[in-house]
Amino acid sequence: xxxxxxxLLIGKLATILENEGTAIxxxxxxxxxxxxxxxxxxxxLVDAEANKAKTEGEKLWVARIRxxxxxxxxxxxxxxxxxxEKQSGGRLSRGLHKTIRAPCNLWFRHKIAKKLQxxxxxxxxxxxxxxxxxxxxxxxxxxxEDIHKLLxxxxxxxxxxxxxxxxxxxxxxxxxMGWLMDEEQHQTxxxxxxxxxxxxxxxxxxxxxxEKVKRHFDCYAWITVSQTYAVVDLFRSLIMEFHKSRKEDFxxxxxxxNSKDLLExxxxxxxxxxxxxxxxxxxxxxxxSEINVSLQDRQLGSRIIVxxxxxxxxxxxxxxxxxxxxxQPLLKNEAWELFCKKAFSSNEHxxxxxxxxxxxxxxxxxxxxxxxAIVALGGLMSSKKSLDKWEQVCNSLNWHLDxxxxxxxxxxxxxxxxNDLPSQLKHCxxxxxxxxxxxxxxxxxxxxxxxxxxxxxxxxxxxxxxxxDNYLWELCxxxxxxxxxxxxTGRPKQVKMHDLMRELALSTAEKEKFGHVYDGxxxxxxxxxxxxxxxxxxxxxxxxxxxxxxxxLLVFAPDMSSLCFSNTLVSRFKLLRTLELQEVQIxxxxxxxxxxxxxxxxxxxGTLIKQLPESIGRLRNLQLLNIKDTKIESxxxxxxxxxxxxxxxxxxxxxxxxxxxxxxxxxxxxNISQLQxxxxxxxxxxxxxxxxxxxxxxxxxSIGISNVKERDEIDLWVSIxxxxxxxxxxxxxxxxxxxxxxxxxxPHLPRxxxxxxxxxxxxxxxxxSSLQSLGRLCLRWSRLEEDLLPxxxxxxxxxxxxxxxxxVGEELCFRRGFVKLERLELCxxxxxxxxxxxxxxxxxxxxxxxxxCMELKTVPLGLEYLSNLHSLSLExxxxxxxxxxxxxxxDRSKIQHIREVIHVFEHSSKQxxxxxx
Numbered sequence: 045x046x047x048x049x050x051x052l053l054i055g056k057l058a059t060i061l062e063n064e065g066t067a068i069x070x071x072x073x074x075x076x077x078x079x080x081x082x083x084x085x086x087x088x089l090v091d092a093e094a095n096k097a098k099t100e101g102e103k104l105w106v107a108r109i110r111x112x113x114x115x116x117x118x119x120x121x122x123x124x125x126x127x128x129e130k131q132s133g134g135r136l137s138r139g140l141h142k143t144i145r146a147p148c149n150l151w152f153r154h155k156i157a158k159k160l161q162x163x164x165x166x167x168x169x170x171x172x173x174x175x176x177x178x179x180x181x182x183x184x185x186x187x188x189e190d191i192h193k194l195l196x197x198x199x200x201x202x203x204x205x206x207x208x209x210x211x212x213x214x215x216x217x218x219x220x221m222g223w224l225m226d227e228e229q230h231q232t233x234x235x236x237x238x239x240x241x242x243x244x245x246x247x248x249x250x251x252x253x254x255e256k257v258k259r260h261f262d263c264y265a266w267i268t269v270s271q272t273y274a275v276v277d278l279f280r281s282l283i284m285e286f287h288k289s290r291k292e293d294f295x296x297x298x299x300x301x302n303s304k305d306l307l308e309x310x311x312x313x314x315x316x317x318x319x320x321x322x323x324x325x326x327x328x329x330x331x332x333s334e335i336n337v338s339l340q341d342r343q344l345g346s347r348i349i350v351x352x353x354x355x356x357x358x359x360x361x362x363x364x365x366x367x368x369x370x371x372q373p374l375l376k377n378e379a380w381e382l383f384c385k386k387a388f389s390s391n392e393h394x395x396x397x398x399x400x401x402x403x404x405x406x407x408x409x410x411x412x413x414x415x416x417a418i419v420a421l422g423g424l425m426s427s428k429k430s431l432d433k434w435e436q437v438c439n440s441l442n443w444h445l446d447x448x449x450x451x452x453x454x455x456x457x458x459x460x461x462x463n464d465l466p467s468q469l470k471h472c473x474x475x476x477x478x479x480x481x482x483x484x485x486x487x488x489x490x491x492x493x494x495x496x497x498x499x500x501x502x503x504x505x506x507x508x509x510x511x512x513d514n515y516l517w518e519l520c521x522x523x524x525x526x527x528x529x530x531x532x533t534g535r536p537k538q539v540k541m542h543d544l545m546r547e548l549a550l551s552t553a554e555k556e557k558f559g560h561v562y563d564g565x566x567x568x569x570x571x572x573x574x575x576x577x578x579x580x581x582x583x584x585x586x587x588x589x590x591x592x593x594x595x596x597l598l599v600f601a602p603d604m605s606s607l608c609f610s611n612t613l614v615s616r617f618k619l620l621r622t623l624e625l626q627e628v629q630i631x632x633x634x635x636x637x638x639x640x641x642x643x644x645x646x647x648x649x650g651t652l653i654k655q656l657p658e659s660i661g662r663l664r665n666l667q668l669l670n671i672k673d674t675k676i677e678s679x680x681x682x683x684x685x686x687x688x689x690x691x692x693x694x695x696x697x698x699x700x701x702x703x704x705x706x707x708x709x710x711x712x713x714x715n716i717s718q719l720q721x722x723x724x725x726x727x728x729x730x731x732x733x734x735x736x737x738x739x740x741x742x743x744x745x746s747i748g749i750s751n752v753k754e755r756d757e758i759d760l761w762v763s764i765x766x767x768x769x770x771x772x773x774x775x776x777x778x779x780x781x782x783x784x785x786x787x788x789x790x791p792h793l794p795r796x797x798x799x800x801x802x803x804x805x806x807x808x809x810x811x812x813s814s815l816q817s818l819g820r821l822c823l824r825w826s827r828l829e830e831d832l833l834p835x836x837x838x839x840x841x842x843x844x845x846x847x848x849x850x851x852v853g854e855e856l857c858f859r860r861g862f863v864k865l866e867r868l869e870l871c872x873x874x875x876x877x878x879x880x881x882x883x884x885x886x887x888x889x890x891x892x893x894x895x896x897c898m899e900l901k902t903v904p905l906g907l908e909y910l911s912n913l914h915s916l917s918l919e920x921x922x923x924x925x926x927x928x929x930x931x932x933x934x935d936r937s938k939i940q941h942i943r944e945v946i947h948v949f950e951h952s953s954k955q956x957x958x959x960x961x
Contacts (some may be wrong), residue, residue, distance in 0.1 A: 071123065071156050071157045071160060074156075074157050074160035074161060074164070075120070075160065077160075077164055078116055078160055078163065078164060078167075081164060081167045081168070110556065110557065111557075112163055112166060112167060114557070114574070114593070115163055116160070116163055118592075118593060118619070119156060119159050119160060119163075121619045121642060122156070122619075123156045124641075124642075211374065211378045211379075211381050211382040211385070211415075213243075213246070213247055213250060216247055216369070216371070217247065217250055217251055219369060220234065220236070220247070220248070220251045220349075220369065221251055221254065221256070221257060223347075223367050224251065224257055224260070224320070224347050224349075225256075225257070225260050227345075228345065228365060229343045229344065229345050230341055230343055230364060230365055231339070231340075231341035231343075231346045231347070231348070231364045231365075232346075232347050232348070232364060232365045232366065232367065233347075233348045233349075233350060233362040233364055233365075233366040233367075234347065234348070234349045234350070234366070234367045234368075234369065235349075235350045235351075235352065235357070235358035235359070235360075235366065235367070235368045235369070236248055236349065236350070236351045236352075236358075236369045236371060237351070237352045237353060237354065237355055237357070237358035237368065237369075237370060237371065237523070238353065238370060238371030238372075238523060239353055239414070239461070239523035239524070239526075239542065239545075240353050240416075240457040240458050240460060240461050240523070241414050241415065241416030241417055241454060241457050241458060242353075242371040242373070242414060242415065242416070242523075243371060243415040243416070244351040244352075244353075244371050245324055245325070245351055246415065247371065248322055248324070248349055248351055249266075251349075252264070252266060252320070252322055252349070257320070258289075260318075260320075261318050261319060261320040261346075261347075262290075262317035262318045262319060263286040263289045263290050263314075263317050263319050263320075264285070264286070264289045264319065264320040264321070264322075265281070265282050265285030265286050265289065265319070265320075265321050265322070266285060266322045266324065267281050267282060267285065267321070267322065267323055267324065268324045268325055269323055269324060269325055269326050269327070269331060273331070275303060275334045275335065276302070276303045276306060278331075278334075278335055279303065279306035279307060279310055279335070279338060280298060280299070280301075280306055282310060282321070282335075282338070283295070283298060283306065283309060283310055283313065284298070286313060286314075286319070295309065307337070307338050310338045311337075311338060311340060314338075314339070314340070314342075314346075315342065316342070316344070317344070317346075318344040318345050318346050319339070319346045319347075320346070320347050320348075320349070321339060321346075321347075321348045321349070322348075322349045322350075322351070323348065323349070323350045323351070324351045325351055325352070325353075326350050326351065326352045326354075326357055327352070327353075327354065327357070327464060328357070329356070329357050329360045332360065332362060336362075336363075341364060353461060353522060353523045354521055354522050354523070355520070355521040355522075355523070356521045358370075372413075373412055373413025373414060374413040374414075374415060374418070375413070376408075376413075378413075379408050379411060379413050379418055380404075380405075380408055382415065382418045382419065382422070383404065383407070383408045383411075383418050383421070383422045384396050384404075384422075385422070386418070386419050386421075386422025386423050386425075386426060387404065387421075387422040387423075387425040387426050388426070389426055390426070399431060400431065400434060403431070403434045403435060403438055404425075404434075406438050407421055407425065407437070407438060407441075409543075410441060410543045410544065410547075411543070411544065412542050412543050412544070414542065414544060416453060416454055416457060417454050417544050420450060420451050420453055420454045421451070421454075423450050424437070424444070424448055424450040424451060425437065441547055442547045442550060442551050445544075445547055445548060445551065454544065455548060458544065458545060458548055459548060461522060461523070461524055462524075462548075462549075462552075464522075465519075465522070465524070468499055468500070468501055468515065469515055469518060469519060471494075471497070471499040472494050472499050472512075472515050472516075472519065473519060473524055473525075473549060474549050474552060474553045474556075474558050474559070475493070475494065475497065475499070475559070475575075476490075476525065476541045476546070476549065477541070477546050477549035477550040477552075477553050477559065477561075478550075478553070478559045478561060478575060478577035478596075478598055479541075479577070479598075479600070480579055480600050481543060481546060482540060482543065483540060483541075483600075484528050484538050484539070484540045485538065485539060485540070486537065486538055487513070487516060487531075487535070487536055487537055487538065487539065489647075490516065490539070491509060491512040491513060491515075491516060492509075492512075492645060492667070492668045492691060493622060493624070493645060494512050494515065495508050495509070495512055495644070495645075495667060495668075496621055496622045496644035496645035496667055496668065497595075497596065497621060497622060497644075498621070499512075499515075500512045500515070507723075509690075509723070513535070516536055516539065517535065517536065519539075520536050520539065524541075524545065525539045525540070525541055526539060526540050526541070526542060527539055528540055531819075532797070532819035532820050532841075532843035532844050532866075533797070533819055533841075533843075553575075554573070557572055557573045557574065558573065558574060558575065559573055559574065559575035559576070559577060559596070560573045560575070560576055560577070561577045561579055562576060562577065562578045562579065562580075563579050563580050564578075564579070564580035564581055564601070571588055571590035571591055571593065571594060572590050572593070573590075573593075573594070574593065574594065574595050574596065575594065575595065575596040575597075575598070575622075576594050576596070576597055576598070577598040577599075577600065578597070578598070578599045578600065578601050578604070579600050579601060580601050581601040581603060581604045591616040591617060592616065592617070592618055592619060593619075594617050594619075594620065595619060595620060595621045595622065595642070596620070596621060596622035596623075596624075597617055597620060597622070597623055597624070598622070598624040599624060599625050599628050601628065602627050602628055602629055603629065604628050604629070604630065605629065605630065609625070609628070609630050609634065610634055611634045611635055611636040613634075614634045614636040614637055614640070615636045615639075617640070618639070618640065619640075619642050620640045620642060620643055621642050621643060621644050621645065622643075622644060622645040623637070623640070623643060623645065623646050623647070624645070624647050625647060625648055625651060626647050626648075626649045626650055626651075626670070627649070627650040627651070628650075628651055629651065629652055630651050630652065630653065631651075631652040631653060631654065631675075632653060632654075633648070633653050633656065633657065635657060635659075637663075638657060638659040638660060638662045638663060639662065640663065641662070641663070641664070641665065642665060643663050643665060643666055644665055644666060644667045644668070645666075645667060645668045646663070646666060646668065646669050646670070647668070647670045648669075648670060648671050648674055649670045649671070649672045649673055649674070649693070650672070650673045650674070651674050652674070652675055653671070653674050653675060653676060654674075654675040654676060655676055655680075656671070656676060656679060656680060656683075657680075658680045658682050659682070660680065660682055660683060660686070661680075661682030661683065661684070661685030661686060662685075663686060664685070664686065664687065664688065665688055666686050666688060666689055667688055667689060667690045667691065668689075668690065668691040668692075668693075669686070669689060669691070669692055669693070669694075670691070670693040670694075671693070671694045671710070672693050672694060672695055672696060673696045673697060674696065676694070676710060677710060677711060678710055678711035678712070679694070679710060679711065679712050679713065679716075680713070681713040681715055683712070683713065683716065683719075684713065684715040684716060684718040684719060686719065687718070687719065687720070687721065688721060689719050689721060689722055690721050690722060690723050690724070691722075691723060691724040692719070692722060692724060692725050692726075693724060693726055694709065694710045694726070694727070694728070695707055695708065695709050695710070695726055695727040695748060695750075696708060696710075702871075702872060702896065704779070704780040704802070704824070704825050705779075707727070707750070707776070708727075708729065708750050708751075708776075709726075709727035709728045709729040709748060709749065709750035709751065709776075710727075710728065710729060711728075711729050711731055712728045712729075712734065714732060714733060714734055714737055716728070716734070716737070716741075717737035717738065717740040717741060718740075719741065720740075720741070720742075720743065721743060722741050722743060722744060723743050723744060723745045723746065723769075724744075724745065724746045725738075725741065725744060725746070725747050725748070726746055726747060726748035726772075726774065727747075727748025727749060727750055727774055727776075728748070728749055728750070729749075729750050729751045730749050730750065730751045730752050730753065730756060730778075731751065733759070735749065735752075735756050735759045735760050735763055736759040736762075736763065737763075738763040738764075738767070739762060739763035739764075739765070739766035739767065740766075741767070742766060742767065742768070742769070743769060744767050744769065744770060745769050745770060745771045745772065745795075746770070746771060746772040746773075746798075747767070747770065747772070747773055747774070748772075748773075748774035748775075748776075748800075749774070749775055749776070750776040750778075751776070751777075751778045752775050752776060752777055752778065752782075752784060752785065752803070753777070753778050753782060753785070754782060754783045754784075754785050755785075756785055757785030757786075757787070760775075760785055761785075761791060764791055764793075765791035768794075768795075769795060770793055770795060770796055771795050771796060771797045771798065772796070772797060772798040772799075773793075773796065773798070773799050773800070774798075774799075774800040774802070775800065775801055775802065775803070776800075776802040776803060777802060777803025777804065777825075780803070780804070780825050781804065782803055782804065783803070783804050783805070783806055784801055784802075784803035784804060784805055786801060786805065786809055787806065787807070792814075793815065794816070794817060795817055796815055796817055796818055797817055797818060797819045797820065797841075798818075798819065798820045799815065799818060799820070799821050799822070800822040800824075801822070801823050801824070801826065802822075802824040802825060803824075803825055803826070804825065804826060804827055805823075805826040805827075805828055807828070807830065808828055808830050808831070808832040808834075808835050809832075809835065810835065812832075812835040812836050812839075813835055813836070813838060813839070815839060816839070816840060816841070817841060818839050818841060818842055819841050819842060819843050819844065820842075820843065820844040820845075820846075821836060821839075821842060821844070821845055821846070822845075822846035822848075823846065823847055823848070823850040824846070824848040824849065824850065825848065825849050825850070826849070826850035826851070827849060827850070827851070827852050828850060828851050828852065829852055829853065831851070831853065831857075832850070832851065833856075833857070833858060833859070837858070837859075837860055837861030837862055838861050839861075840863070840864065841864055842862065842864060842865055843864050843865060843866045843867065844865075844866065844867045845862075845865060845867070845868050845869070846869045846871075847868075847869065847870050847871070847873075848869070848871045848872050849871070849872040849873065849874070851873065851876065852874070852875055853875065853876065854875055854876060854877045854878065854899075855876065855877065855878045855879075855880070856870070856873070856876050856878070856879045856880075857878075857879075857880045857882070858880070858881045858882065858885045858886060858906075859882050859885065860882070860884075860885055861885065861886075862885055862886040862889075863886075863887065863888070864888060865886045865888060865889055866888055866889060866890045866891065867889075867890065867891040867893075868886070868889060868891070868892050868893070869893040869895075870892075870893065870894050870895070870897065871893070871894075871895040871896055871897075872895070872896045872897075873896075873897045873899070874898075874899065875899055876897055876899060876900065877899050877900060877901050878900070878901060878902065878905070879894070879897075879900065879904040879905070880904065880905040880906055881904060881905065881906035881907070881909065881910065882906060882909075883906065883909045884909070885906075885909075886910065887910075887911070887912065888912055889910050889912060889913055890912055890913060890914045890915070891913075891914060891915045891917075892904065892907075892910070892913060892915070892916050892917070893917045893919070894916075894917065894918050894919070894921060895917070895918075895919040895920055895921075895948075896919070896920050896921075897921055898920070898921065898922060899922075900921055900922055900925055901922075901925065902925050902928075903918065903921075903925050903926075903928070903929055903935070903939075907938045907939055907942070908937070908938040908939075908941075910942075911941060913941070913942050914942070914943050914944065915942070915943065915944040915945075915946070916939065916942050916944070916945045916946070917946045917948070918945075918946070918947050918948070919946075919947075919948035919949075920948060920949065920950070923949065926947055926960070929945070929960060930960060931960075939960070939961075942961060943961060944959065944961050945959065945960040945961040946958070946959060946960070947959075947960055
């Protein structure tokens, strides 16, 4: 973990040396020396972390490095703060170190340089001290090889678990056996993937060990692949396993053979045999390119099973027929059954006593269907016979994960995934532990937080947002984060972290002073961490040493008031980079916030704040400002001073989503066009000549404009024509009678993925068909008299279509196309009597939502053709059209393949939800 801290610091020092120029005159040499020392030191830290240093001397050494890195960051930030105050002519923060008050800037530079020199000397003294006390990275360590042996041992034990000890495995086993023994003669690769501890190895071991499977193949081999494998050893192991499966003697000189000889022996041995190979716990797809030459396809029906916790490995194109089986968490009833088998194994029928049910449920929920965790936790609880002991574990599971040997398998397997992460991704993963349990976070929010923290490395030719997006994608691929929802391109839109992953991540974060979660219970006497996450507030946080070291303050306590979040509190966090206050019920932004020169991220979404101070322009480093759903109606002209601002989010929902004016933008000054780095601007209210200046914001990827009038047409499209990077456009007319100015030929928008048009359209727009990258189209209140479907039916990537009061005809017929459409929403059609979907249209549709269509004479026709339809929602439609699809109804057969059929209606002034599936 200390290498993570030095990574961040090295990147920061490099940025300062590259970008700050004359600002660091007088200390540049010292900054450069510090950077070089930390670069040299990083190699040793990487070794220290790989070897899991256990001796107290080693722990102290690593901790000292980490603390020195933090000290350097404090000194640099203190210096930059001083320079910022000098350049901006502002007053100095009252709580800053007394040296900053010195009138002589030269003296201050000298003082900072001396501090850096002192740290450089301390760094150089570390090796000498280690040598003096014989501190080194030798002996007493748990190496990655030890962990590999542990995993191999656990894999071997999977062969001997009795079938009656397993839960939820029968159906999965049948699927795999079907793929193994089907009639396909070509070689087939079967990938089984899921997060660590999900039961991949146990499932495959049961299949592999089946006598029926063994009889089907001439020979078989099971290989547990380590993260640092040698190909020659894999070849040797395959040969030994194959011979053992046929009860044959190994070749006498096997250990003396080189890679070429082993490969030749293996190819010849398998020449006329149908084989089964299991490659267990694969981390890198390159293993396939290294060994597939030895496993040639003789069209004898051979099979290869790969287990992995990485989705990109599982979904790899192996060059042969392949199947992917994603291990899902156990269902609630399955998880409960497995836990009771382990925790109450001595009870009659292995049932849970009534007094323990509540606590047992809490523990099972913590495991979130992860079999390894359920078994380990059940084993731990089987030795605890009193309710008091059970309550202790429930209240301190984090501590037990660290200190109970029975939970070591869970910790080791989950942390194997963590240890395999590249340095930057370790920061991003640990950061997630600061969010509340079961917290679902949107991709954009998470990515922007990572950027503000400095976790995102610079990659030439790619924006930081794109790099951070790839980080998130990688964490999901590795099963470190769970995807809750995907966008129309398949990328993660919302993610969460498994409870046990979070417990382990939080434990690591606190040990390494990365971050701390405050739940309002303990008294904070000394804060020696970099990030503070407040989940509950009981009164005001009292001042304590170390607050000035905090770089991130995240508040998830909605009951925190403006009295708690005061100027006094803010002034203690003078070097803050991130301030997360979403949904916190404060009604005023403390004035001290504008003196947080280091602030990159300010999220005020959902607060009660009514206005931003004019001095907001002092936050020169701010990258994100989110004031969505606040009481703010307009921005001060000083907003144009935020020259590093990349994302400005400021729309608010104003009423019922069925109304025309369900969302509105905020007024911005015309000088907003000075923000040349702006990528997101959503949404502004069209006023004066605002639209005319938008073309200057050439980096915009997302824009939203409300209060658009027909007279804005020329200015609007002249501006949009200059915005070549646009991916999302939202245009909303000033009222429901105003014609949206979209008659003109649309400029070329090759990257446009999302288009919202809210307002009247005179004709179906012919240029819709040119939007070849469009994934989501929303038309509200268009009230077209002509059929618009022919203009959009051929869009190749359209996955989401919202049509709200967009057509005034009587029949809406989907006759062709919509090949990628997955979600269709049809709402507020006052005159539509018939909706029909012809056979072969929208074959991938999964969700169909029909609402407020009171003239319909029947449910949508053609439902029986939508074989992939998962959910049908019929809300506030005529009751008589529901009867034929109820159980026993004439049209019941048309919806029997749909897993979820929801009927919503009003009864006694209340909404009633009825499931017809």
